[in-house]
Amino acid sequence: MPWILLIVAIAGEVIGTTALKASDGFTRLGPGLVAFAGYAVAFWFLAQVLRTIPVGIAYAIWSGVGIAAMAVIGRLAFGQKLDPAGLVGIGLIAAGVLVINTLSNSGH
Incomplete structure (x- = not known):
């Protein structure tokens, strides 16, 4: 169950960040309100996740998946566009999340 909550937290963060960009510096009310709501959902669900998953593991996954998702949404x-170095960096972040989830016992 905490992993599902983490997915919801990530989705809230991605929605919030996308809406933040669309808000044009909070000059557009609708996207600004969506950004606020998205971040509220993200932080509330992340707080619930941290009851059972170690903070370093949860935050690494939350931020890593969020970064990769935002790179795709940004495009x-x-x-x-990302340059080759940016793509390599995001690939390394994805590799780190994969290592944490497959080889580390820290999150179990």
Whole structure:
């Protein structure tokens, strides 16, 4: 169950960040309100996750998946491009999340 809550926390953070970009510096009310709600959901669910999953593991997964998702959304929704070094960096983050989930016993 905590892993499902972590997925919800990640989704809230990704929605919040996407809406934050769309809010144009909080000059657009609708996206600004969605950003606030997304972050509220993200932090509430992350707080619940931290009751059972170690903070270092939960935060690494939360931020790593969020970074990768935002890179894809940035490209698709906002036309932002990553250079090769950026792609390598995101690949390394994804590899780190994979190592934590498959080889580490810290989160179990």
